[in-house]
Amino acid sequence: MVQLFAALGGAAKRALFRQYVYGRLRPGIAAEVILKETRDIGISIRRTDALSIIREVTGREISRSRLRFVPDIRIPSIEQFTPTRLRLEKRFQTIFEVRGTNVLTGAPQSRRVSFISDERVSLGDMKRQLLERAQSEYSLREGVDYRNIVAVEGLIREEPPYT
Incomplete structure (x- = not known):
């Protein structure tokens, strides 16, 4: 071969x-x-x-940073989500980077988290929910004080749904 x-x-x-x-x-x-x-x-x-x-x-050719400049009070438009052939659980997936500081070493750390939904939601609502989850679930387990969250990319499932 x-x-x-x-x-x-x-x-x-x-x-x-x-x-x-x-x-x-x-x-x-x-x-x-x-x-x-x-x-x-x-x-x-x-x-x-x-x-x-x-x-x-x-389908991630041009998806980067379309959502970075959307104000938190706005609901991102359909055009700001990149169509993808990935088999998403729900119609929309928004990927965020949560940033914080390791409480023992003081070193900056980050992790990726996703918000999935069948409806579009304002960035502020998504950020609030994900930051709360990061602080309650990941902070204790990883020893990181998460304080900041940034939208990285948004994906929309191409039709027909791939499940």
Whole structure:
């Protein structure tokens, strides 16, 4: 298999990689996992090409920071959510980064949290709920004092729903 793949041209390699990504597409699968799997089975292409294909297949090509500049009192418009082929549990998924300080070391720490809903909700409401959850659930377990939350991206499930 590896020798056959090595004999292929660049476009054919990328097409084979794209097919693999389509077959492997599941919510929560990180790009690094797909890259490692393809390396292990001998289907590896340039990292920048691979990440570009993964973003294209998951529908995250241009999704970054569309929500960062939406005021907290506003409900984000449909256009600010990026359509995705990922199998989302509900129609909308908004990803946030919660930032805080480790209480023992004083080092800054952050984690990603998601707000999922079938209806659009104001950013302020989402932030309040997620920050409360981070402070009640994650702070005690991780020893981090979470104080700040920032919207990273918004995804909307493409129709028909992929469940």
